[in-house]
Amino acid sequence: MFTVKDYVQPKGLEEAYEILTNKRNNTILGGCAFLKMSSKKISTAVDLSNLNLNYIREENDFIIIGAAASLRELETHPLCNNYFNGVLPKSVGSIIGVQFRNCVQIGASVYSKYGFSDLIPALLALDSEVELFKNGRMPLADFLNKPFEKDILVRIWIKKNDRQAAYFSLRKSASDYAVLNGAVSMLDNQWTVAVGARPGKAAIAVKASAALSSGKLSVEKIEKAAEQAAEELSFGTNARGSAAYRWALCKVLVKRGIMEVLECKSK
Numbered sequence: 001m002f003t004v005k006d007y008v009q010p011k012g013l014e015e016a017y018e019i020l021t022n023k024r025n026n027t028i029l030g031g032c033a034f035l036k037m038s039s040k041k042i043s044t045a046v047d048l049s050n051l052n053l054n055y056i057r058e059e060n061d062f063i064i065i066g067a068a069a070s071l072r073e074l075e076t077h078p079l080c081n082n083y084f085n086g087v088l089p090k091s092v093g094s095i096i097g098v099q100f101r102n103c104v105q106i107g108a109s110v111y112s113k114y115g116f117s118d119l120i121p122a123l124l125a126l127d128s129e130v131e132l133f134k135n136g137r138m139p140l141a142d143f144l145n146k147p148f149e150k151d152i153l154v155r156i157w158i159k160k161n162d163r164q165a166a167y168f169s170l171r172k173s174a175s176d177y178a179v180l181n182g183a184v185s186m187l188d189n190q191w192t193v194a195v196g197a198r199p200g201k202a203a204i205a206v207k208a209s210a211a212l213s214s215g216k217l218s219v220e221k222i223e224k225a226a227e228q229a230a231e232e233l234s235f236g237t238n239a240r241g242s243a244a245y246r247w248a249l250c251k252v253l254v255k256r257g258i259m260e261v262l263e264c265k266s267k
Contacts (some may be wrong), residue, residue, distance in 0.1 A: 008047065053068035053155070076177075088123070121195065125185040193229050
C-alpha cells in the first residue's frame, strides 16, 4: 500500500505543475488502480479532480479526451463507438471488470506508458496526439519514445477521419493482462500496425506498415507484412509468455487484424 504525507487539490494546472515538480516524489493521483498495489512513499499527492478534465467531446476535426475520463466512459461514449469501427471501446472492454474500468483514468494509463496497456496500441493506430501542460502537443508515438520527464498529461486529441481499424489481443483468461495485443488501421490505403504487451510498451511496426501501404494487396503480401512486423519488433519473456511465443503470435494476430480491417472496408 502506498503512503501519502500531504494531499492537495490544485485549482489550476499551473499550480498543479508547480507542486508536482517541487519534489522528486510528489505524484499526480489518477484513479490509483495500480498505485494502490505499490509501496510508493509520496510526499505530496496531487489530485486533479477539481480541474474538470473528465470529458470526451467533439471539437472541429478532433475527438478530445480529457485526462480524467475513465476507461468505462471511453467504452460507452457514442463518439468513440461511432468512429474507427469502435476500436477504442473494443480495446478496453476486456480489462478486468466494469468497476475497475470506472476507476482507471485514461491520462494516467497513457502517461505511464504501461507495456501491458490495451488502450495505447489502439491510440497508436489512429492519428492521436497527447497534450502535455509543459511540453504541449505531440504525436503519441513521439511521446512514447521520449525519456521520462515530469509533466501533466492534459488531454488526448484524435483526428476524426474515415480510418478503418481493428484491435486484437490474446489472453490466458478473460480478466488477465494480454500476452500480446495491438491494432491495425488503414486510411486511403495507408496502413498502420501497432503491437503492444511485447511485454514492452507498444510500438508501430514501421516497415510492415510501409509494406502494406505500397502497391496492391494480396494474400501473400499480407502474410509477408505480418511476418515483417514480427521480425522488426522485439519481444521479451515474462510469466505470461516467452519471447518466441510472442514472436509467433504476432504474425498470426497482425494478419487477423489486417483481414478484419479489409472486411470493415468492404461493408
